[in-house]
Amino acid sequence: MRLRRRDARLLAALLVTATVAGGGLAIDRWMSERSTASRPAATSSAVAASPDPATRVRIAALFNEGLRALRTGTPETAAAAFKAALRLDPHLPAAHVNLGFALLDLDQPTAALQAFDTALSLRPDQVNAYFGLGEAHERLGDLPAALGAMRTYVHLAPEDDAFRRKALSAIWEWEAILGRTAAASNEAQKPTPEAVPVATSATPAPAPSQEEPPSDARARSETMFGLLTRPLLGLDGTLESLQYLREKTIVLNVWATWCGPCRAELPSLQRLSERLDPQRFAVIGLATDQDPDFVREFLSDVGIRYPNYLDPDRDVTSGILGVTSYPQTFVIRPDGSIAERIVGARAWDAPDMMARIEGLSGP
Numbered sequence: 536m537r538l539r540r541r542d543a544r545l546l547a548a549l550l551v552t553a554t555v556a557g558g559g560l561a562i563d564r565w566m567s568e569r570s571t572a573s574r575p576a577a578t579s580s581a582v583a584a585s586p587d588p589a590t591r592v593r594i595a596a597l598f599n600e601g602l603r604a605l606r607t608g609t610p611e612t613a614a615a616a617f618k619a620a621l622r623l624d625p626h627l628p629a630a631h632v633n634l635g636f637a638l639l640d641l642d643q644p645t646a647a648l649q650a651f652d653t654a655l656s657l658r659p660d661q662v663n664a665y666f667g668l669g670e671a672h673e674r675l676g677d678l679p680a681a682l683g684a685m686r687t688y689v690h691l692a693p694e695d696d697a698f699r700r701k702a703l704s705a706i707w708e709w710e711a712i713l714g715r716t717a718a719a720s721n722e723a724q725k726p727t728p729e730a731v732p733v734a735t736s737a738t739p740a741p742a743p744s745q746e747e748p749p750s751d752a753r754a755r756s757e758t759m760f761g762l763l764t765r766p767l768l769g770l771d772g773t774l775e776s777l778q779y780l781r782e783k784t785i786v787l788n789v790w791a792t793w794c795g796p797c798r799a800e801l802p803s804l805q806r807l808s809e810r811l812d813p814q815r816f817a818v819i820g821l822a823t824d825q826d827p828d829f830v831r832e833f834l835s836d837v838g839i840r841y842p843n844y845l846d847p848d849r850d851v852t853s854g855i856l857g858v859t860s861y862p863q864t865f866v867i868r869p870d871g872s873i874a875e876r877i878v879g880a881r882a883w884d885a886p887d888m889m890a891r892i893e894g895l896s897g898p
Contacts, residue, residue, distance in 0.1 A: 594620045594627075601633055610640035628658040635667045644674035652793060656833065659798045662691045666698060668793050669705060678709045679849060680793075680823070683861045685709075687795050713859075763871060765851065767821070767844035770831040775844075777819065784874075784896035785867040786811075786818045786883075789846075789858050792833050793824075796880035797862040801839050806884035807892075808841040815896060821846055823861075866895045 601616035617634035621627060635650035648671040654664040669685035672678070689702050763781060766774035777785070788804055790797035801820075808818035820843035824830050827845055834843060852858040856865065864881070866874040874895035881888055 590623055594623050597623075598627075598630060601630075601637070605633060605637060605640075608640075610637040613637040614641060626657055628654040628661045628664070631657070632661060632664045632667060635664070635671070639667065639670055639674070642674075644671045647671045648675070652829075655793060655795075659795050660691065662688060663698075665691065665793070665795065666702060669702070673705070673709065678713055679853060679859065680791075682706060682709050682713070682859065683791060683823075684793055686860055687793075691795055763867075765855070767846070767851070768827070769844055770827045770834075772827060780817045780819070781871070782869055783815055783817045784869060784892075785865075786816065786892060787821060787865040787867060788819070788862060789821050789823070789852050789856065789864070790862045791823045792830060794861040798837070800862060800880040800883060801834075801837055803881070803883040803885075805839050805841060807889065810884060810889060811892070816892070817842075820844070821852060823847065823849055823852055866892060868896065 597616045597620035601613045601620065604610070604613035604616060614634060614637040617630050617637060620630050621634065631650045631654035635647040635654070638644075638647035638650060647667065651664045651667045651671060654661050655668075665684045665688035669681045669688060672681035672684060685702050685706050689699060689706065692699050692702070763777045766776050769775050786804075786807065788800075790801070792798065804818055804820070808816075811818070818841045820834075820839070820841065822830050822843060823846050825845075825847045830843065830845065846852045849858075856863070860878065862878075862880055864877045866877070868874050883889075883892075
């Protein structure tokens with residue numbers, strides 16, 4: 536029986552930590568062998584969910600046609616074949632991924648991005664979709680998003696993956712570009728130094744300042760004050776600040792729907808939000824996605840009920856929090872100071888993690 540799209544996405548999200556199977560393996564093997572004449576061994580498993588034998592045969596034929604076209608450098612034919620296969624069964628993440636690669640070859644990065652996103656909504660651990668996402672974001676000029684996607688690919692791909700070295704090279708190149716851009720921006724923002732008076736008998740040298748630079752704790756507190764007072768975009772399109780949470784310890788999770796590790800930890804964050812004392816704690820999500828409707832539907836599919844906001848321009852995540860990889864979680868005390876910054880996915884409802892968070896809530 537064919538799964539409805541909503542049910543398929545829910546199932547995929549719940550199985551995020553499972554081994555990649557079926558069509559995903561078929562296409563991953565094809566990616567590693569695309570320079571050879573080898574035919575993907577698991578193509579038939581990519582259509583196992585299709586409703587009847589005749590349709591499965593037709594989808595398999597279209598799928599193979601698309602693979603051959605990709606391998607021989609005819610992306611128009613490949614895109615047409617994968618689109619035809621998806622019209623027969625839209626729940627094939629491997630076909631969406633290959634359609635994305637064909638669209639990249641056709642210089643259509645926006646459409647390719649949608650194809651990769653769709654693949655990941657069906658199967659969050661479709662590893663090669665993250666590789667495609669990275670390239671699509673890079674083509675569109677969004678290097679932070681490209682970095683996040685490619686880092687996820689490297690995180691999930693096996694050590695002997697044939698494209699791992701290429702992914703690492705892209706990461707190093709993009710990090711270097713962003714580093715140079717940030718350095719140039721910082722240099723441009725430096726104030727012009729004022730002339731220092733020369734000490735003479737008539738003009739005493741200025742006494743050294745007795746004011747010490749602010750401590751790291753104070754700087755962090757000021758940073759978080761800026762976050763708590765800044766209006767954030769809600770999933771319903773309204774703006775709301777987090778001022779109403781200033782008496783609580785906030786667990787702020789920065790994530791994105793295209794980030795596999797982010798999606799993997801969402802259910803445990805939901806359980807954490809249910810088990811912490813609501814009078815003392817609040818769990819909040821901050822997604823860097825562009826489409827509030829997509830994020831809202833995704834969160835509904837996987838049963839996430841704690842508040843979530845959007846930061847599509849990354850003014851908060853990059854500008855205030857300095858986030859460059861996903862996921863990252865900040866534990867913010869009631870006084871506005873950052874108690875801890877945790878990089879990477881965690882099992883948030885594990886007893887030791889809950890005890891750790893509760894222990895960070897003090898002054």
